[in-house]
Amino acid sequence: MDFLLIVYTIGALVALALYKLASFMWSRIASPLRHLPGPPNDSLLRGNVEVLQKEEESVPQDRWAQQYGHTIAYRGLFSTRRLWTVDTRALNHIMTHHTIYQRPLPTRYRLSGVVGPGVLVTEGKQHKQQRRIRNLTEIFTGKSNQLRDCWLEKISKNGGASAQVDALSWLGQATLDIIGRAGFGYEFDALNPTGEINELSEAFLKLFATPPRSRRLFSFLQLNIPLLRLIKTEENHKAEQAQATMRRIGMQLIREKKAAIMAETLEKGREVECKDMKERDLLTLLIRTNMSTDIPEDQRLTDDEVLAQVPTFIVAGHETTSMAVTWALFSLSQQPDMQRKLREELLQVATDSLTMDKLNALPYLDAVVRETLRHHSPVPATTREAFEDDIIPVDTPYTDRYGRTREYIEVKKGDLVFLPILALNRRKEIWGEDAHEFKPERWEHIPKAVASVPGVWGNQLTFIGGPRACIGYRFSLVETKALLFALVRAF
Ligand code: HEM
Known part of the structure; x- marks a missing residue:
């Protein structure tokens, strides 16, 4: 009897899974994206994904655009069609209608706990953010100088030349330290010559480690088939242990910060304002805002929601910036004249600990950072899933598979949309024939067409746009400048 029950249950689960798979496949096959032109399918399982991974993302996309137009559909995993467009009106529509176009569910599962409602607390408060980053600049310059000294020490140990x-890797350690200190007043101490890492760094590394090759397929299936998440792999167990460590340390930090805020409130006899607080890391500011009496009780974040911000900031704000600085150094190493020009500008500054305003007043440094982020966008693309059927308006009509001219793109619930950050940033139609070259000088006279780019910063899509754009971009810009300032001046 028990045996029969098990057989029936397994049978029902398999039937349910097959039904779900069939209805998913049918909805994808019937998607209106099938009317869009696009490259032929390369593989039933992997679609055109391999070609995107083999080359720099924007290169095959550029080829597609030349061959099939600026609004196309390519094939993703299991041959499902994905909308790819560089039409700036369409992209603006997608990014601003953030309730229709959300992060795909598998991405959210992978980042679960990363994007919490607390992120919204800081949205729209741009002026305040600016003031906070001014306060954090000391951390950026301090850590940048520490990195410079580590490299100087290496040179001296190596004979002095x-x-x-x-x-x-070194820049990754520096940006981890910066996000730890500036984000939540925590010292990762990653920038140390012994190479030893502390408990939280270790937990973090485990949490985001890539599974071994043999288990990658299963990890991928787990992302896409929720039922499989019931089976726990070694990676799942390690991730759970790491999450527990992060939770313990994070909760400890939250308790300490709350106690410090309470102590300051008691000392002053009134609610403390951000400007007169001793600790000004982002987590303390978030907790303080959350404790403020003008926030209604039901709108306050729970400690868990506040805690969700810790990995959010580490993940979003650490490797992105180290990647940007590395690309800047690489590009400058290829262009000695530009390197010399930048160094000359930086050497005119007498001190090695600049304020945010002084860093922002260096014009060539600014142009190098803008050009690096345009030409080597650390996040080259991102995706969205349509959670409702929709009609997307376009700036420039396109021709569909049957030769008809279309003035809008039709999408069905469940369709995936690709935001081609790098491809748009390098688009010749916007930036001119030299769009694929690294040229900081272009920022002295930018073409008129760049005004159409719907990005939150710098006429580029690097930090995307709309309500879910990067909230750390000002932080990252000053941090990138501080690191380049210290390194290019010294070496
Ligand atoms: C060069 C450096 C950076 C780049 C290129 C970058 C780029 C991006 C992009 C493209 C997104 C949108 C991702 C998506 O929705 O799919 C994003 C989101 C985000 N970024 Fe950044 N980022 C950088 C640095 C930072 C830093 C330093 C922080 C924190 C201090 C940060 C915090 C965030 C957060 C919290 C989000 C999620 C916003 C939301 O979902 O509402 N980023 N970033």
């Missing part, structure tokens, strides 16, 4: 360093 030169040394070989893995720039991306």
Whole structure:
């Protein structure tokens, strides 16, 4: 009897899974995206994904645009069609209608706990953010100088003339330290010559480690088939342990910060304002805002929601910036004239600890950072899933598969949309024939067409746009400048 029950249950689960798979496949096959032109399918399982992974993302996309037009559909995993467009009106529509176009569910599962409602607390408060980042600049310059000194020490140990360093790895340690200190007043101490890492760094590394090759397929299936998440792999167990460590340390930090805010409130006899607080990391500011009496009780974040911000900021704000600085150093190493020009500008500054305003007043440094982020966008693309049927307006009509001219794109609930950040940033129609070259000088006279780019910053899509744009971009810009200032001046 028990045996029969097990067989029936398994049978029912398999039937349910097959039904779900069939209805998913049918909805994808019937998607109106089938009317769009696009490259032929390369593989039933992987669609055109391999070609995107083999080359720099924007290169095959550029080829597609030339061959099939600026609004096309390519094939993703299991041959499902994805909308790819560089039409700026269409992209603006997608990014501003953030309730229709959300992060795909598998991405959300992978980042679960990463994007919490607390992120919204800081949205729209741009002026305040600016003031906060001014306060954080000291941390950026301090850590940048510490990195410079680590490299100087390596050179001196190597005989005093030169040394070989893995720039991306060192910069990753520096930006981890910066986000720890500036984000939540925590010292990762990753920038240390012994290479030892502390408990939280270790937990973080485990949480985001790539599974071994043999288990990658199963991890991928787990992302897409929720039922499989009931089976726990070694990676799942490790991730759970790491999450528990992060939770313990995060909760401890939250308790300490709350106690410090309470103590300051008691000392002053009134609610403390951000400007007169001793600790000004982002987590303290978030907790303070949350404790403020003008926020209604039902709109306050729980400690868990506040805690969700810790990995959010580490993930979103750490490798992106180290990647940007590494690309800047790489590009400058290829262009000695530009490197010299930048160094000359930086050497005119007498101190090695600049304020945010002084860093922002260096014009060539600004142009180098803008050009790096345009030409080597650390996040080259992102995706959205349509949670409702929709009609997307376009700026420039396109021709569909049957030769008809279309003035809008039709999408069905469940369709995936690709936001081609790098491809748009390098588009010749916007930036001119030299769009694929690294040229900071272009920022002295930018073409009129760039005004149509719907990005939150710098006429580029690097930090995307709309309500879910990067909230750390000002932080990252000053941090990137501080790191380049210290390194290009010294080496
Ligand atoms: C060069 C550096 C950076 C780049 C290129 C970058 C780029 C991006 C992009 C493209 C997104 C949107 C991702 C998506 O929705 O799919 C994003 C979101 C986000 N970024 Fe950044 N980022 C950078 C640095 C930072 C820093 C330093 C922080 C924190 C201090 C940060 C915090 C965030 C957060 C919290 C979100 C999620 C916003 C939301 O969902 O509402 N980022 N970033």
